[in-house]
Amino acid sequence: MEILILAVAIAVIAVAAIGGLVISGRKKKELPPEQRSAPPRTKAPPAEPSVGEEAEGRPEAPGRPVEEVELPPSEAPDEDGATATAPAPELETPEPSAGRLVRLRARLSRSQGALGKGLLTLLSRDRLDEDTWEEVEDTLLTADVGVAPTQELVERLRERVRVLGTRTPDELRTLLREELLALVDPTFDRMVHTETTGGEDRPGVVLVVGVNGTGKTTTTGKLARVLVADGKSVVLGAADTFRAAAADQLQTWGDRVGARTVRGPEGGDPASVAFDAVKEGTAAGADVVLVDTAGRLHTKSGLMDELGKVKRVVEKQGPVDEVLLVLDATTGQNGLVQARVFAEVVNITGIVLTKLDGTAKGGIVIAVQRELGVPVKLVGLGEGADDLAPFEAEAFVDALVEG
Known part of the structure; x- marks a missing residue:
């Protein structure tokens, strides 16, 4: 009998133990929703680098607070709270052209x-x-x-x-x-005509033409300096749209003396740029518009025809007051061949001889004037910005004879 009672007690204890395990397992499965959705705790991975940090980890030094970071000088606000702009480059003062x-x-x-x-x-x-x-x-x-x-x-x-x-x-x-x-011939009129005739309210228009390599764009920039030195306001037209960086080169010359440069897309229509330059010069009340045309090979009739088109388009707003042909003085008689062809396409009114300070032979002044019947008006005597000089017959001959 005692043995039976002991067996029943053991069975009851065993049943109770099994029931406790089952209840405990159910309780684990029936955790609250907020606990059931939480992931199991594991070792946290290293933090991903954020914007401004290196991929290898955080920077060695802590970043400065915004309050300690100084704004660039060009963006610093002035006393009124307005943002200040970068100062404009100082304009150069060209050397007087006279003498x-x-x-x-x-x-x-x-x-x-x-x-x-x-x-x-x-x-x-x-x-x-x-x-x-x-x-x-x-x-x-x-x-x-x-x-x-x-x-x-x-x-x-x-x-x-x-x-x-x-x-x-x-x-x-x-x-x-x-x-x-x-x-x-000292009787030639060697003035570069930039004054309009008939009292018209428009700027004087000067076309600069010539063969590639004669220094045409540089001469245009130097001529702008000559005109500014004489007290005139100038607008530049970068109508040489086919030569890479020609417009940039001309704009650099203009920026030095405060002359605005009108330009178009690379490879664009030169006549359109020339037209816009004259239009803008008129609107701005400028004294002179200088148009730098694309260099033309005198043997290419198509290119020369296009030069004639530039002149015709510009003349829709008024007559062209001066057409200057830039010649390299070192080319000698070949320069006369170029001059003849250009004179057939546009009405040349003056000659600019560049590189007259090098190995050039001074007789080209006489020859080209005799060939075209137009005067040499300007001569280039060096690489300096103010080395383009108005031609003076007496000073030139004195240099030939007296050395």
Whole structure:
């Protein structure tokens, strides 16, 4: 009997233990919703780098609070609370154009004086025979004076020397100066015309044309400086849309003296840019609009026709007051070929001779004027910004003869 009671007690204890385990398991499964959705606790992974941090981890030094970060000077607000803009670059003051050629005469005489010295040496010989006069002719032709002007000068020299008789160095220098000055022709109107005729309320318009490589865009920029130095306001038209960076180059020149530059898309229509430049110059009340046209090969008729189109389009707003042809003085007689073709397409009114300070031969001044019947108005005598000078016949001849 005792054994039976003990067995029943053990069974009851076993049943109770099993029931407790079941109840405990049910309680674990029936956790509250907020606990059931929580993930099991595991070791947290390293934090992902946030904006401004390195992928390897956080920066070594802690970042500064916003209050400690200073704004750039160009964005600092002024006393009124307005944001200040960056200061404009200081404008340059171009050298006055009057008398530039006289000031640059030494530079000119270094390259051109050989012509005058050579002629004076020949004319100072005790006996001026035919061989000597042929040498005089050769000297003039070598200096690119041209055949017709050379023959004219030699004939006049022969006659005056014969009449003069005795020839002192000073007399010969005076004689040579007078004859060369007559060929250069001081009576030409060498003013760059930027004034409108008839009292029209519009700016003067100057087209700058020429072959690639003559320094046309640089000359346009330097001419803007000449005009600003003379007290005129200038708008530049970057109508050379086919040469990479031509518009940037011209704008740089304009920015230096406060001249606005009108430009179009690269490879765009040059006539449209030229038209817009004149339109904007008129609206702004500018004194002069300078239009830098694309360089043209004088052997390409299509390109030359396009240059004629630029001029016609600009003239829809008023006449073009000046057409300047830029020639490289070192090209000699080839420059005359270029000049002829350009003169057939547009009405050239003036010549700009660049690189006259180098190995150029001064006779090209005489030859190109005789060829076109228009004056040399400006000459380039160096790489400096103010080395473009209005041409002065007397100063030029003096540099040839006196060295």
